[in-house]
Amino acid sequence: MFSTEELIKKRILIVGSNGMLGQRLVNFYKNNPRVELLTVSAADKPLQDNTVYKKLDITNKNNVREIILNFFPDVVINAAAFTNVDACETEKEISWKINVEGTGNLALYSWTIDALLIHISSDYIFDGKAGPYTEEDKPCPINYYGRTKLAAENSIKASGVRFCIIRSNVLYGPAKYGRADYVKWVIESIKSKKEISIVTDQINNPTFIDDIVYAINKLIEFKKEGIYNIAGNELLSRFDFALRIADFFNLDKSLIKPIKTRELNQAAPRPLQSGLITLKAQSEIGFKATPLENSFEIIKKELNEY
């Protein structure tokens, strides 16, 4: 016998469906017969075919209310954000509006209808002095993007909504449309014989985007709430990450040059010794990160198809 809950389709609202993570989430859920999907993003049009799409600017409270109250989702997944870390330093007002107030709007109306809000946060809420971090470590952002991501987490917690906050770092896995992810950028740069300078002193555990998608699905399935780190299983510098990509894709490694973060003179300071410990997700939802080379194998096939 099926329970009534199992017979009813789950309504899932994907916010920021045109983004790098948003597109992979849409791909994962769009053909699932047990899911009724609505995708929303800031642009007039969706980047993918065959999905029900509406334009939504999450900073517009009335619009958020209208979409959420009309669709009445069981789950709202927020993959929308102002993600340009350096631009956050100079465009503080708009980055706050999107990352904090926009998230607050989603939390308010998800709370109103008792929907579960799944929100993506970042290791940039930490200062990068003592990573990798657990879910219990004390946040201390050192740039404005990190401050907005922490404030977004706090506004979710204060709203009373049922939530899962997923903290992740260095998402990779190319989306079909839009900007190139790190892997595609390294491949394209080297193939066009461009020299790339990559930092040796920023340490993270890069995260294959599909691992976040699967983790989100498990969190929903196991009815989990709270904060979960979802990240890869190897801590390495961006420089070493680029070398691993070059090795796998048989690229000329001599074009990858080491550099220190301070030499880049970026607007936003970066957490250096960062990364996220995923033991909680491993024990509670059976999370298992895809090994780097296995993820490259998947990416290779996809890049050929695109």
Ligand SMILES: NC(=O)c1ccc[n+]([C@@H]2O[C@H](COP(=O)([O-])OP(=O)(O)OC[C@H]3O[C@@H](n4cnc5c(N)ncnc54)[C@H](OP(=O)(O)O)[C@@H]3O)[C@@H](O)[C@H]2O)c1
């Ligand atoms: N990328 C990383 O390395 C990384 C690391 C840790 C955490 N995260 C977090 O993961 C999440 C997804 O990141 P991502 O790399 O997939 O981001 P992304 O590719 O930059 O996509 C973000 C999407 O947000 C949408 N958006 C922006 N402003 C909006 C607004 N006012 N209303 C509605 N939608 C809006 C944009 O939609 P349109 O395209 O339609 O304009 C964009 O496609 C973000 O919360 C990010 O902070 C990312």
